[in-house]
Amino acid sequence: MSGVGDIVHLLFTANLWQATLAAAVLLLLPALGGVISERSGVVNIAMEGMMLTGAFFAVVADLAWHNPWLATLVAIVAGGLMATIHAVVSIQFRADQIVSGIAINIFAAGLTVFLVNRIYGLQDVGHVGPNELLPYVDIPALDQIPFFGQVVFDQNIVVYIALILLVATHIVLFRTRLGLRIRAVGEHPQAADTAGLNVYVIRYSAVITSGLLSGLSGAFLAIGISNTFVPNMTDGRGYIALAAMIFGKWTPFGAFIACLIFGLGQAIYDNNSIIHVSPYLLSMLPYLLTLIVLAGLVGRATPPAADGLPYVPGSE
């Protein structure tokens, strides 16, 4: 019983919630990408691979140029390039989008390990210096708010960017012309096409955007939270982001709430040293939650009507 007591105690510490938000943001970025991609009608399960690629190239670039901003840009571009592969395969060549996504995830895992060996030999990739990491930024005054200040306003710069992107994604999707078009393409591409929209351009942009966001998340993981690249360091987070997107019913804020829940699981696990529960049991937590979500136990969600269906012009 003491384990449960420990967790309850932990829930009242600001440290835990600070870590929760950081862990949530790591998932939120690819989840937002997933929302955008799937709202346009392209199933994207390749966030894992895009994130991993982003993480790898962030470290490579940071070690080479000692500039975390440049490194982050490289990571974003790398994620975008992986997404472009998915877009070409699934939009242009109308391949099965699940298969394409899995292929990209496996490809990314192989590519990064291969490049590690190629570039760094059999040694460690090496560590990024403390001044070359994405910085933590305290927001003056606001970080003095008791409890809440530490949780929200004492965070990595990427956390703030992600929260802004969260609001922006919501506004774009549901309040702008562009968002209406993205959703139209994901619901009924024939209708969008006959209304004079370019289905392909919209879908390409949406899928590539999801890659950019996953790449950013990869950079946050490798040169924000961590300071090096380890093979397979994303550890299934891209899939958890996918679950968060479904849990959140393909909406940005819904996905964010799901990310917070998963993030909490992660944060509790990370604090396992001060609670008396098997760390192995705790490490299962996020994945267990994912399974529960994917099994549809939290209410069934309806995906966009044309999600996963390639568009063939002139078809009905």
Added chain:
Amino acid sequence: MTDAERLAVDMRGIVKQFPGVLANNHVDFSVRTGEIHALVGENGAGKSTLMNVLYGLIHPDAGEILIHGKPTHLTGPRDAIALGIGMVHQHFMLIPVFSVGENIMLGREPVDGMRLYNRARARKLINDLTKKYGLALDPDTRMADLPVGLQQRAEIVKVLYRGAEILILDEPTGVLTPQETKELFVVLRDLVKGGKTIIFISHKLKEVLEISDRITVMRRGKVVGHLTTRETSEEEIATMMVGREVLLRVDKKPARPGAVVMRVENVTASSDRGVPALKGVSFELRQGEILGIAGVEGNGQSELMEVLAGTRKTTGGHVLLGDRDITTYDARTERDAGVAFIPEDRRGTGLVLSFSIAENSILGRERSSRFSWNQLLLKLVAIREWARRLVKEFDVRTPSIDVAARNLSGGNQQKVIVAREMGSKPKVLLAAQPTRGVDIGAIEFIHRRIVQERDEGTAVLLVSAELDEVRSLSDRIAVMYEGRIVSIESPDTPEERLGLLMTGGGKAREGAA
């Protein structure tokens, strides 16, 4: 104005080759400004291909297109829209989860200074437009909540909003009730008065004669005739469409109904979405009669057929076959008890498309001793013999019985199903939309076989969205509305009265539950 300028649309020598089929074979098609021009032809005649070419969705292999006398090159619907061409598709291009306003605006949305979608302005634009053309619509309703007639109206407004001068309407009346069709025709005449040009695609010849000024007839990818509506007749158009004389009316003797075979008592059932679809349906079906069910699609007809065929569970009531209670029977036991079923979705439920005609011809009967030894090994020789007989008897046009069902035309696919179901010598034949989407020749044939089946003593229950079909085939008509049979009528009941009953109006006459 010269002749060329008076033509709103002038398509010359259009050729479009699809794998295995020449969909448009040097087609010439022209429409005068301000007329309603009907384009008629059977399925696969090439009407839709031609219109998709005109709308820029399909690129022709050869030919030229002149709009208002100017040669044009269409790379996509955007170009067509810019030239003032609008299309109302047979399958509506509407997004059910969007509002009416969003659907109409899509692609040309008004935005405010912040580039945000301007809902208030969208609403005003729509209200102006609907007032101008007398097409009342509420921009804020969710599209999925509108009845089909109003959805079509939204499609028309959508096209007008894009500034269309030439409107293409692809089978616009297929989904409408007679009343809705009348309203549509009023709208179309108003639009023409306002200077618009309309291309009306249809295979319902009565409507074509009523609404159009001129008619172009297509058959097998070619234009086979240009007609002036005033100077032609239903028979002449039908003959042109099919290429031989056809019998438009069903030729049948009065029914001689026998004993009651099937009794449906207060049956209730839910739809796929879990909402009540049948709310207490009762009727009797007699030997040697055709009971037709009329109704707007989605009023429980599909669910009723599925319940009777054993593929949908009831939530209450009883179904009796003779003295036997078959309420809980599944598809297999129903079949064994003598209920045959022609399902409405021929490609999804009627056939296994990748199976050959021979294999399809015994679906559901593969366990019978006639076609298998101990329900284990198929008697291939017997099956092939059987399939060959059906193909011959039901005039299925195919090079062999080994052809996959997928490669048959719609009419021939339907004939395979009809042959299989009638071939089982059923007591009750359930026919759901038996001629949907098949050509006139096949319709004529299937109608004749259904009547023949009746004359041999089978009890036939017919569901069709085509009121004409229900009226010409049935010996009694049950009108369904919102999960109930609201009235049972005689087949010579005027169309107007049936239409009224189908939409919840009118008073029941007899035995309605």
